[in-house]
Ligand SMILES: CC(=O)N[C@H]1[C@@H](OP(=O)(O)O)O[C@H](CO)[C@@H](O)[C@@H]1O
């Protein structure tokens with residue numbers, strides 16, 4: 001069979017359900033039964049991308065993160081382990097929307113011609129999936145696309161999303177001076193465990209940490225990871241809960257980081273215990289939220305992405321200072337408009353670090369964070385990481401220390417560059433980072449929570465007839481269209497103390513999101529309702 005015939009025959013086995021698809025913030029994500037044809041076509045694009053980039057390995061992750069079990073999704077990972085380059089999202093959209101198998105082959109060939117891709121060059125794609133049962137069918141469709149295009153492929157089976165990102169980078173850097181680690185799941189555990197022990201420096205954390213894994217892939221993977229910490233060096237006791245991956249229907253059900261962040265309460269199971277340190281991962285283990293019930297005040301305290309970000313920035317900022325590198329290295333924090341205003345204030349006024357606001361979606365934050373030597377980025381929902389530039393890594397490793405304190409700071413910084421996933425937000429790696437910082441500062445969760453007080457806030461979802469009439473500017477903090485709508489929002493915001501509110505179209509759902517924060521809970525609620533009302537009126 002010719003190339004084209006192979007592609008067409010493969011596509012006929014995995015038909016597309018006609019409708020309009022778009023490669024969005026999370027790749028393609030929807031009900032799993034719509035995704036078989038989509039995944040086949042994503043396989044074709046991944047093969048093209050590998051051929052375009054000198055046969056480097058491209059990743060494909062099959063997951064729908066915190067969505068219900070019946071959903072699934074597929075997204076592409078670039079060679080360094082970051083998200084697919086934005087320009088290529090359009091090509092993905094074009095391929096997936098090809099009306100027939102023949103059109104698909106035509107678009108595939110046209111892309112190859114336009115992008116000057118040699119279809120005979122070698123190509124490599126590696127892939128993994130979360131615990132959703134629909135992942136099996138989707139992986140078959142993906143493998144068929146890779147076979148049809150003579151692409152070498154490796155199936156890593158069940159993985160967390162950040163593990164796949166790690167493996168892509170490790171594969172492409174194998175055998176080079178920039179090697180990212182052993183090219184295996186175990187290599188990932190070994191790298192994290194070694195860096196964790198090295199950063200902990202023998203410190204212990206006396207209180208237990210309960211980790212809710214949303215009944216997703218994070219549960220088994222976290223348990224596997226823990227086995228790689230040498231027995232005599234385990235610094236803390238971890239209780240893994242909500243780790244049932246055998247009953248798909250419980251995935252993300254009343255549990256996980258998204259549940260805790262949006263409901264602003266602990267999962268009902270296991271029954272919340274006052275004083276217990278807790279954290280939640282999401283369904284594919286790339287988001288992390290900490291929380292506890294203060295036993296003295298009975299208040300639920302949530303420590304979200306903004307908190308992790310400011311904690312990391314404060315700790316790393318101090319280390320860079322002690323290492324004598326403050327004038328050499330640029331440290332900055334990247335947030336979105338959803339970051340609590342109190343966190344932005346704390347970082348700029350107290351930590352004296354610059355904050356840049358980007359549009360929603362990790363790829364935007366990641367990109368801006370790359371502009372710093374130490375770029376800390378988190379979305380409020382708990383997805384984020386810390387990126388170190390080559391200059392920073394070299395400075396940590398090559399500076400000759402003049403004092404024991406400086407040596408200690410440099411060693412810790414060097415270890416952090418291995419502990420923190422450099423490709424994408426990673427809940428397991430972020431959790432270890434938080435534990436290291438709390439141990440070094442000798443802090444419990446209350447100490448951490450006391451660094452600043454969150455402004456009360458509310459996020460509401462507003463369904464409108466046509467969300468496309470809403471267009472934003474200023475990193476999504478203001479609406480440019482429909483004209484006149486922003487002026488109405490401004491009028492309302494003015495009436496409240498310390499208030500801020502904005503509206504934008506969701507990139508992942510067919511709805512508008514309205515965020516409001518203000519000095520008191522009732523004011524934040526009132527403002528959110530009023531702005532939601534404005535959005536409803538303009539959205540008809
Ligand atoms: C307010 C909010 O949490 N928005 C989320 C959500 O995007 P929306 O475009 O708001 O639907 O999903 C994105 C992908 O997971 C995530 O990056 C983002 O932070």
Ligand SMILES: [Mg+2]
Nearest residue numbers: 065282284286
């Ligand atoms: Mg996720």
